[in-house]
Amino acid sequence: GEKPHKCLECGRGFRHSSDLILYQRVHTGExxxxxxxxxxxxxxxxxxxxxxxxxxxxxxxx
Incomplete structure (x- = not known):
């Protein structure tokens, strides 16, 4: 499936922007x-x- 929402840190893709927002906490430590x-x-x-x-x-x- 298409994953248009990309993490700017590592390039990992996500189908939903909400999943990207949660994932970015991996990098920020939030x-x-x-x-x-x-x-x-x-x-x-x-x-x-x-x-x-x-x-x-x-x-x-x-």
């Missing part, structure tokens, strides 16, 4: 989603949600 308990940053909100399940499980077993 991690806008932060865990409030551990101050750990994540590039994607979905990854933060998965991470937060660790804290939920910890609280269940206390």
């Amino acid at each position: 991690k806008p989603y932060e865990c409030g308990e551990r101050k750990k940053g994540f590039c994607r909100s979905s990854t933060l949600i998965w991470h937060q399940l660790i804290h939920t499980a910890e609280k269940l077993y206390r």
Whole structure:
């Protein structure tokens, strides 16, 4: 398939501009989603949600 949205850093192509925006965080190191308990940053909100399940499980077993 056609991948018209190109990363200016490495040339990798993407079908959707939103995917390119997320990917560019690989190069910039941007991690806008932060865990409030551990101050750990994540590039994607979905990854933060998965991470937060660790804290939920910890609280269940206390």
